[in-house]
Amino acid sequence: MKAAIECKPGAKVLILGPCSAESETQMRQAAVQISEMRPDFIRAGLWKPRTRPGHFEGMGERALPWMQQIQREFGLKICTEVANARHVETVLKAGFDAVWIGARTSVNPFYVSEIAEALTGVDIPVMVKNPINPDVHLWQGAIERVLGAGIERVAAIHRGFSFYGNAVYRNVPRWQIPIELKRRLPNLQMIADISHIGGRPEYLLEIAQIAYDLNFDGLMAELHPDPTQARSDADQQVTPAYFRDHILSHLVERRAFSEDGEFNALVEKIRDRIDQVDSDILRLISNRMELAEQIGRVKKKFGVSIFQPPRWEQIVQRLLDDGRELVLSEEFIFSLIEAIHIESIQRQSKQMNVPGEGE
Numbered sequence: 549m550k551a552a553i554e555c556k557p558g559a560k561v562l563i564l565g566p567c568s569a570e571s572e573t574q575m576r577q578a579a580v581q582i583s584e585m586r587p588d589f590i591r592a593g594l595w596k597p598r599t600r601p602g603h604f605e606g607m608g609e610r611a612l613p614w615m616q617q618i619q620r621e622f623g624l625k626i627c628t629e630v631a632n633a634r635h636v637e638t639v640l641k642a643g644f645d646a647v648w649i650g651a652r653t654s655v656n657p658f659y660v661s662e663i664a665e666a667l668t669g670v671d672i673p674v675m676v677k678n679p680i681n682p683d684v685h686l687w688q689g690a691i692e693r694v695l696g697a698g699i700e701r702v703a704a705i706h707r708g709f710s711f712y713g714n715a716v717y718r719n720v721p722r723w724q725i726p727i728e729l730k731r732r733l734p735n736l737q738m739i740a741d742i743s744h745i746g747g748r749p750e751y752l753l754e755i756a757q758i759a760y761d762l763n764f765d766g767l768m769a770e771l772h773p774d775p776t777q778a779r780s781d782a783d784q785q786v787t788p789a790y791f792r793d794h795i796l797s798h799l800v801e802r803r804a805f806s807e808d809g810e811f812n813a814l815v816e817k818i819r820d821r822i823d824q825v826d827s828d829i830l831r832l833i834s835n836r837m838e839l840a841e842q843i844g845r846v847k848k849k850f851g852v853s854i855f856q857p858p859r860w861e862q863i864v865q866r867l868l869d870d871g872r873e874l875v876l877s878e879e880f881i882f883s884l885i886e887a888i889h890i891e892s893i894q895r896q897s898k899q900m901n902v903p904g905e906g907e
């Protein structure tokens with residue numbers, strides 16, 4: 549795998565532009581305002597995969613000359629989303645500099661294979677957004693399908709994961725998933741699509757800073773000359789000036805390592821304690837599972853089922869209250885007890901299904 553997007557050492561990749569290409573004027577204004585930030589790519593969607601029908605589905609091929617004009621006039625590279633082989637052929641013919649595979653496409657191996665095949669023999673960056681569901685294997689699989697077609701310049705875009713319910717951001721970031729993908733594919737460039745994660749302008753800075761702090765290689769952000777008039781994703785788009793003044797200029801870049809002796813001594817001391825606490829947590833969880841097995845045997849003896857909804861509700865409420873006092877977020881507490889509960893049910897179920905005992 550080659551570096552998908554070449555940029556100066558230490559610099560971050562920037563992919564900026566509207567959610568959708570809507571008109572020649574809108575794209576031109578966007579390019580005029582964005583060009584001074586010298587992004588690596590101008591983005592705009594031509595074919596918009598909308599979750600539900602009846603919404604603006606993009607300008608399609610009508611937008612090609614607007615994008616080409618930006619490329620010629622401003623010397624900026626252009627990229628867009630491709631969702632099938634026809635899109636690939638169209639944008640390659642039009643001279644696009646890069647493409648990305650969207651979250652509703654990377655979820656489907658058939659589409660990814662079709663796109664990868666259409667890209668065979670082409671040497672442009674291909675960026676693969678995470679699938680909408682938090683499945684690192686599926687994301688890795690999509691990337692491998694693209695690599696398998698001989699495309700060497702592949703990058704990943706983290707845009708968060710869909711969920712049902714209320715949360716602060718539009719998509720849950722689950723940062724451990726891109727981190728895990730990067731562990732599996734260490735040369736993969738990782739870009740954070742802060743707009744689709746956040747869903748609102750006020751969250752963009754904090755998300756971008758987290759991405760920087762996790763050593764992401766760059767950012768994708770949706771910028772529109774007049775977000776109030778945007779025909780898709782209006783709530784999350786910001787003007788190029790807002791992005792420059794309220795996000796980009798506030799981001800703190802930190803180094804991945806330091807040679808400083810004092811720093812390393814301090815960190816090592818804290819890391820020892822962290823390792824100790826992690827081991828304690830595992831030991832406690834193991835105790836917790838032994839208790840689950842005990843209760844499983846008792847339930848079996850008395851012919852009682854494993855799951856009692858009122859008890860589960862009580863556990864959740866009690867731990868959420870405790871968590872609040874300990875300043876642990878609800879989202880964290882919930883995923884932690886859910887993981888423990890699933891394992892506990894499995895352990896109880898094994899006990900219940902041991903033949904002979906307690907019958």
Ligand code: PEP
Pocket residue numbers: 567593597629649650651652677707741744
């Ligand atoms: C987009 O980038 O405009 C888009 C549709 O993104 P995603 O595939 O992440 O939803």
Ligand code: MN
Pocket residue numbers: 567568770780781
């Ligand atoms: Mn969008």
